[in-house]
Amino acid sequence: MDLEKWVDKGIEFIADFGPKIIGALLIWIIGSWVIKKMMKGMSHVMNKNDYDESLKKFLISLTSWILKVLLILAVLGTMGVETTSFAAIIAAAGLAIGLALQGSLANFAGGVLILIFKPFKVGDLIEAQGELGVVKEIDIFTTKLNSPTNKLVIIPNGTLSNGNIINYSAEGKLRVDLTFGVDYGSDIKLTKDVLMEVLTSNPKVLKDPAPMVAVSELADSSVNFAVRPWANVADYWDVYFETIENGKEALDKAGIEIPYPHQVEIRKEA
Template sequence: MDTQKWIDKGYELIIDFGPKVIGAIVIWIIGSWIIKLILKGLKKAMNKANYDESLKKFLVNLTNWILKIILFIVVLGTMGIETTSFAAVIAAAGLAIGLALQGSLGNFAGGVLIMIFKPFKIGDLIEAQGELGVVKEIEIFTTKLNTPTNKEVIIPNGALSNGNIVNYSTEGILRVDLTFGVSYDADIKQTKEVLMQVLTSNSKVLKDPAPTVNVSELADSSVNFAVRPWCNVADYWDVYFETHENVKIELDKAGIEIPYPHQVEIHKQG
């Protein structure tokens, strides 16, 4: 009697839950196949858009987990299990984690935006958040710069994506802005010729756009010239320092004085 009773109970359970279990298995198999198709399409789209490799992996994994959680909840619902409280627990946990990691999530969102819109790339010379340096690494939460003094600067992506970014490498060339002052006794035409000769004799100064030399200011003790050579980004500091050195040498050769402060002492006799 007891054995028959358990057999009957088993039949009832199979009749009641069998179709649900089979339906859940079918939904899981079909859902997993659809998820694979979605992830495959996502990978193709990101490859076409040339997304950063680390961003591609992260977005694929994140999408995979979200879709699988949704599929798991659907399967539980198919088997007749109440999923309302389960979904509420997931939502509450997500909210708590979001509040706890608010700053980190902001940096994460900033990293995603940087990798999608690409205001700069590795190797670019940029200025941001008061720092100037070459982009060494772009991560999900931070960006690393290498400064001209060989210091590593780590900037949170949240602040970086919300602030001003100056990218010196985008156009490929830069203008070097320099100012040199000479004595009022100096001949303006001769001075311009000397300064232009310094620029044109430097192989790192570009011919196009052409360098310019113009009087920019009649100052208190000097006539100031705006000297504007163009160069490739990688040659910026070489042109900057070489021009300063060569201008001093050539002005001295031409007998053109570079003014410097003079101090006059007056002695009063008692």
């Protein structure tokens, strides 16, 4: 008699929960297959767009976990388990974590944006947040620069991604801006020819775009010439300092005077 009772209860249980269990298993199998295909497609897209390897792994792992949590909630809901409380707990935990890690999350979001949109890459010379340096490393939370004086500069990605960024390496060429002042009695054409010869004789100065020398200002005590050579990024400082030194020597050799500031003192007799 007891056996028949247990058999009846078993049949009743199977009738009630069998379809739900089968449905839950089907949802789990199909959902897992879909998630696997989505992750494979996501990885393919990231590889095609040359995403940073660390960012690619992180985004794939994060997306996979989110989809799996949603799949588990769907399976539990199919089996008749109330998932509203689970969703509320997850939302509350997410809010608490977000408030506790507000600054870190901002830096994380900034790092993701930098790694996705790539305003600069490792090895680029950039200026940002009042700092100038070569990009040494791009992490999820910070970006590290080597300054011209070989100091390590660490900038949080949150502020970096929200501020102005000057990438000196992006175009591959830089214009060197210099100004030479000569005496008002100097011959303008001769001065331009001497300075242009300094530029064209330097192998580090690019021929395209062509260098330029032009009168830029009639100052108080000098005629100022704008000297504009172009150089590769790696040669920028060499061209800058060599042009100053060679320009001074060439002007001296040509007898063209570089004036210095004069001060006139007027005394009133008693």
